[in-house]
Amino acid sequence: MSGAGQYSDERAREIIAAHMGLEGPAMPILHALQEEFGYVPDAAVKQMAEALNISRAEMHGVVTFYHDFHRAPHGRHTLKICRAESCQSMGAEKQARAFLDKLKLDWGGTTPDGALTVEPIYCLGLCAHSPSALYDGEPIGRVDAEKLDEIAAEARD
Amino acid sequence: MTKVYIPLDMAAVAMGADRLAAAVTKEAAARGENIEIVRNGSRGMLWLEPLIEVETPAGRVGYGPAKVKDVASLFDAGFLSGGAHRLSIGKVDDHPWMTRQNRVTFARCGVIDPLSMDEYEAHGGGAGLARAFQIGPAATIEEVTKSGLRGRGGAGFPTGIKWKTVADAPADRRYVVVNADEGDSGAFADRMIMEGDPLSLIEGMIICGYAINGSKGYVYLRSEYPQAAVVFGKAIEVAREAGWLGTNVRGSGFAFDIELRIGAGAYVCGEETSLLESLEGRRGIVRAKPPLPAHVGLFGKPTVVNNVLSMATAPMILEKGSQHYAELGVGRSRGTMPLQIAGNVKYGGLCEVPFGLTLGEIVNDIGGGTLSGRPVRAVQVGGPLGAYLPPWLFDTVFDYEAFAAKDSLIGHGGLVVFDDSVDMSWMARFGMEFCAIESCGKCTPCRLGSTRGVETIDKIRAGQNVDANIELLKDLCHTMKFGSLCALGGFAPYPVESALRHFPEDFRKPALEAAE
Ligand SMILES: Cc1cc2nc3c(=O)[nH]c(=O)nc-3n(C[C@H](O)[C@H](O)[C@H](O)COP(=O)(O)O)c2cc1C
Ligand code: SF4
Ligand code: FES
Ligand code: FES
Numbered sequence: 001m002s003g004a005g006q007y008s009d010e011r012a013r014e015i016i017a018a019h020m021g022l023e024g025p026a027m028p029i030l031h032a033l034q035e036e037f038g039y040v041p042d043a044a045v046k047q048m049a050e051a052l053n054i055s056r057a058e059m060h061g062v063v064t065f066y067h068d069f070h071r072a073p074h075g076r077h078t079l080k081i082c083r084a085e086s087c088q089s090m091g092a093e094k095q096a097r098a099f100l101d102k103l104k105l106d107w108g109g110t111t112p113d114g115a116l117t118v119e120p121i122y123c124l125g126l127c128a129h130s131p132s133a134l135y136d137g138e139p140i141g142r143v144d145a146e147k148l149d150e151i152a153a154e155a156r157d
Numbered sequence: 158m159t160k161v162y163i164p165l166d167m168a169a170v171a172m173g174a175d176r177l178a179a180a181v182t183k184e185a186a187a188r189g190e191n192i193e194i195v196r197n198g199s200r201g202m203l204w205l206e207p208l209i210e211v212e213t214p215a216g217r218v219g220y221g222p223a224k225v226k227d228v229a230s231l232f233d234a235g236f237l238s239g240g241a242h243r244l245s246i247g248k249v250d251d252h253p254w255m256t257r258q259n260r261v262t263f264a265r266c267g268v269i270d271p272l273s274m275d276e277y278e279a280h281g282g283g284a285g286l287a288r289a290f291q292i293g294p295a296a297t298i299e300e301v302t303k304s305g306l307r308g309r310g311g312a313g314f315p316t317g318i319k320w321k322t323v324a325d326a327p328a329d330r331r332y333v334v335v336n337a338d339e340g341d342s343g344a345f346a347d348r349m350i351m352e353g354d355p356l357s358l359i360e361g362m363i364i365c366g367y368a369i370n371g372s373k374g375y376v377y378l379r380s381e382y383p384q385a386a387v388v389f390g391k392a393i394e395v396a397r398e399a400g401w402l403g404t405n406v407r408g409s410g411f412a413f414d415i416e417l418r419i420g421a422g423a424y425v426c427g428e429e430t431s432l433l434e435s436l437e438g439r440r441g442i443v444r445a446k447p448p449l450p451a452h453v454g455l456f457g458k459p460t461v462v463n464n465v466l467s468m469a470t471a472p473m474i475l476e477k478g479s480q481h482y483a484e485l486g487v488g489r490s491r492g493t494m495p496l497q498i499a500g501n502v503k504y505g506g507l508c509e510v511p512f513g514l515t516l517g518e519i520v521n522d523i524g525g526g527t528l529s530g531r532p533v534r535a536v537q538v539g540g541p542l543g544a545y546l547p548p549w550l551f552d553t554v555f556d557y558e559a560f561a562a563k564d565s566l567i568g569h570g571g572l573v574v575f576d577d578s579v580d581m582s583w584m585a586r587f588g589m590e591f592c593a594i595e596s597c598g599k600c601t602p603c604r605l606g607s608t609r610g611v612e613t614i615d616k617i618r619a620g621q622n623v624d625a626n627i628e629l630l631k632d633l634c635h636t637m638k639f640g641s642l643c644a645l646g647g648f649a650p651y652p653v654e655s656a657l658r659h660f661p662e663d664f665r666k667p668a669l670e671a672a673e
Pocket of ligand 2: 425443595596597598599600601603604641642643644645646647
């Protein structure tokens with residue numbers, strides 16, 4: 001799992017500097033920050049705004065516009081469950097609801113032990129194997145309740 | 158040494174292809190068999206994934222869907238020389254799914270090692286670019302125009318005309334941007350090309366760059382496609398090492414380079430101006446047109462924005478000539494369309510055929526009907542902004558114009574099949590909810606109308622003032638259609654209105670429970 005790195009201004013500065021040669025570096029920087037720290041810390045956004053010479057408000061606007069970027073740490077593992085149409089045609093919505101209910105979570109929630117965050121995702125291009133999911137970057141086709149339970153158990157270990 | 162193919166395609170991996178490849182390697186070593194495993198793209202017969210193929214003197218023989226537990230019995234059956242096995246599908250090229258197709262864009266996908274320049278060239282790769290260099294930029298654009306190729310991203314705009322507009326725009330810099338945001342549910346053709354034949358996309362971008370006199374190309378890939386990012390990233394390196402990218406492309410003196418950029422989970426960033434905003438590092442807010450990106454695009458420079466398939470088809474058009482492509486298809490829909498058949502369907506996958514099949518042929522003959530075995534009730538064509546069509550419209554011909562005439566769109570060619578357990582008022586609600594989640598927020602009808610739409614459908618589903626609320630919903634749809642800047646708000650009403658029109662009974666059930 002990525003995101004083990006402890007936040008430091010120093011490290012954020014390095015990451016930002018490493019991308020400043022790109023045209024339109026903001027998105028690559030945000031991805032790199034999230035990869036490093038597991039989220040996009042406000043302190044890093046402040047540095048980014050300075051480096052890119054735009055206001056902090058505008059920089060925050062960018063971070064919050066995109067569903068992928070989050071401003072606080074997530075669980076140690078992330079499960080993204082597809083809820084787009086194809087997966088719904090195979091019963092994904094009901095299945096996901098039951099799973100969330102069992103964990104007493106809503107979409108985007110994290111289990112109290114910090115093990116697992118469950119997020120919605122809108123199509124993984126695995127629609128011929130709906131329902132689908134992505135667990136820590138690993139694609140899973142034909143997800144069923146049993147598989148979801150396995151993941152929840154594995155995340156706790 | 159026997160060549161064994163096991164796809165690296167994300168769908169195959171999602172069904173266990175990596176574990177399978179490891180198990181085959183181990184078993185071969187234990188049995189002292191000399192094999193080479195090639196990680197290819199998918200042939201598109203996704204219901205057979207993971208599909209193992211073995212190269213035999215008689216051709217490539219397939220076995221699928223193969224699981225780790227099948228590995229020992231495959232070796233026992235002598236699959237390395239094409240032996241009979243429960244999972245055998247015989248010669249892959251002779252499979253009915255393959256023989257009915259006319260593969261142009263996907264000719265190499267699943268056949269070659271996607272990261273081998275030698276195999277790419279042995280299968281015709283590079284010939285299109287060589288011809289472009291030979292006939293020059295203007296004639297290259299002319300070829301693309303004459304082929305009749307229309308943008309595969311959804312709007313169906315003629316690709317050659319777009320290239321010409323950019324080439325003619327005065328500028329010191331021009332850009333090639335590939336739209337790989339493929340956010341439509343039911344669509345996976347762009348992903349399959351980027352994983353299965355990435356060099357064709359790279360070649361198409363170089364051809365485009367050469368034709369418009371641009372030196373830099375960007376691919377904007379959605380973050381939901383991690384495997385495509387890995388494979389395409391490697392393909393850029395392969396192309397660079399082979400001298401296809403850099404200051405002197407294949408010794409021509411033309412300079413071109415490509416950079417891969419990853420999106421961040423915003424559907425609206427598939428809209429071309431939102432995509433450009435995102436590439437520039439801003440929120441993906443849609444820009445008003447004009448100016449067109451072809452005049453004022455990335456960093457204010459003239460920019461071609463093309464879908465992955467449009468771009469990846471260009472090399473084949475240059476190689477074989479525009480006539481060859483234009484001869485396929487019907488009416489103003491020329492060439493082939495890679496259909497993506499998904500959802501509750503028996504044979505899900507990618508099938509590239511000339512335009513002109515009927516919807517019924519696609520769903521029932523090619524797709525084999527539902528996976529559940531229950532009757533088909535609805536098919537959503539063209540992603541979340543596409544209409545739901547009932548079986549009594551299955552005689553609709555699959556082309557741009559025929560679909561437009563039925564208040565629907567073919568979009569990116571994705572079809573999602575639903576059986577009779579579907580609740581169409583719920584799907585209509587989801588359509589509105591999706592629009593609310595993904596709206597860029599620029600226009601009121603899209604931003605607020607979609608949220609109002611969700612609330613209104615909730616009331617209808619709860620049995621409150623059903624007639625009045627259905628009227629309100631129709632009004633809302635009308636306002637969104639005509640008051641939205643881009644097709645997210647403008648087309649989001651299509652699934653809702655089609656559900657209302659074709660499945661009115663689903664809006665008049667006694668109080669439904671949420672999420673049923
Ligand atoms: C909300 C929205 C989402 C879109 N998503 C995509 C997409 O994922 N891929 C794509 O190629 N085009 C998408 N388009 C269409 C693009 O705006 C644009 O027309 C297309 O990239 C042009 O390429 P083409 O001419 O090769 O089709 C989308 C449009 C809208 C309004
Ligand atoms: S229709 Fe929706 S997504 Fe499109 S520009 Fe308007 S608010 Fe943005
Ligand atoms: S809709 Fe779930 S993978 Fe496409
Ligand atoms: S910006 Fe168009 S309605 Fe507010």
